[in-house]
Amino acid sequence: ETGVTQTPRHLVMGMTNKKSLKCEQHLGHNAMYWYKQSAKKPLELMFVYSLEERVENNSVPSRFSPECPNSSHLFLHLHTLQPEDSALYLCASSQGRQGYEQYFGPGTRLTVT
Amino acid sequence: QKEVEQNSGPLSVPEGAIASLNCTYSDRVSQSFFWYRQYSGKSPELIMSIYSNGDKEDGRFTAQLNKASQYVSLLIRDSQPSDSATYLCAAEKTGANNLFFGTGTRLTVIP
Numbered sequence: 001e002t003g004v005t006q007t008p009r010h011l012v013m014g015m016t017n018k019k020s021l022k023c024e025q026h027l028g029h030n031a032m033y034w035y036k037q038s039a040k041k042p043l044e045l046m047f048v049y050s051l052e053e054r055v056e057n058n059s060v061p062s063r064f065s066p067e068c069p070n071s072s073h074l075f076l077h078l079h080t081l082q083p084e085d086s087a088l089y090l091c092a093s094s095q096g097r098q099g100y101e102q103y104f105g106p107g108t109r110l111t112v113t
Numbered sequence: 114q115k116e117v118e119q120n121s122g123p124l125s126v127p128e129g130a131i132a133s134l135n136c137t138y139s140d141r142v143s144q145s146f147f148w149y150r151q152y153s154g155k156s157p158e159l160i161m162s163i164y165s166n167g168d169k170e171d172g173r174f175t176a177q178l179n180k181a182s183q184y185v186s187l188l189i190r191d192s193q194p195s196d197s198a199t200y201l202c203a204a205e206k207t208g209a210n211n212l213f214f215g216t217g218t219r220l221t222v223i224p
Binding site for chain 2: 031033042043045048050055056088090094100101102103104105106107
């Protein structure tokens with residue numbers, strides 16, 4: 001595997017389900033990010049992890065819970081989501097404590113029914 | 114003022130023409146700028162980064178940074194239909210570990 005991978009690529013879940021999104025980066029980077037992209041809206045930063053420490057939580061509802069067990073893996077745990085949470089969820093990684101160049105995974109298309 | 118602003122377009126150019134995409138930024142960003150290309154239904158792909166005032170060329174792409182006027186632009190020469198996508202401008206957030214993204218400009222290259 002190369003670059004940034006995300007699984008699953010597509011997810012349909014009910015409002016009472018619990019699911020997790022997984023991201024893995026193979027670039028040796030030390031910062032990872034979760035973004036949300038809704039239709040016809042700009043990218044929304046959700047969480048930033050640097051050296052496995054959460055450094056930013058962009059006022060995201062608690063039904064989204066991130067986890068970064070090491071510098072290569074990032075999870076987004078989902079529970080009791082709302083239909084308006086349906087979106088493309090993108091993971092990205094970068095090198096260095098500054099933002100620098102971010103490289104994105106292919107995303108997970110989430111539909112909440 | 115938003116940190117990074119782009120004209121949402123759409124911008125249409127004929128095949129072979131030069132496409133010019135522009136982005137302005139506020140004082141809340143650092144001096145690192147990036148252009149991403151995003152095809153419909155796909156994730157953003159980094160195509161250019163620029164850190165110094167002036168021009169940076171890579172193949173058919175040229176990024177231009179003007180710090181005095183606080184704008185950054187992307188020129189695509191000899192535009193191809195495959196260049197049709199949304200182009201996102203991004204700038205490093207001062208003192209933080211992330212980027213500000215613009216809303217993107219949708220480019221259509223007409224064969």
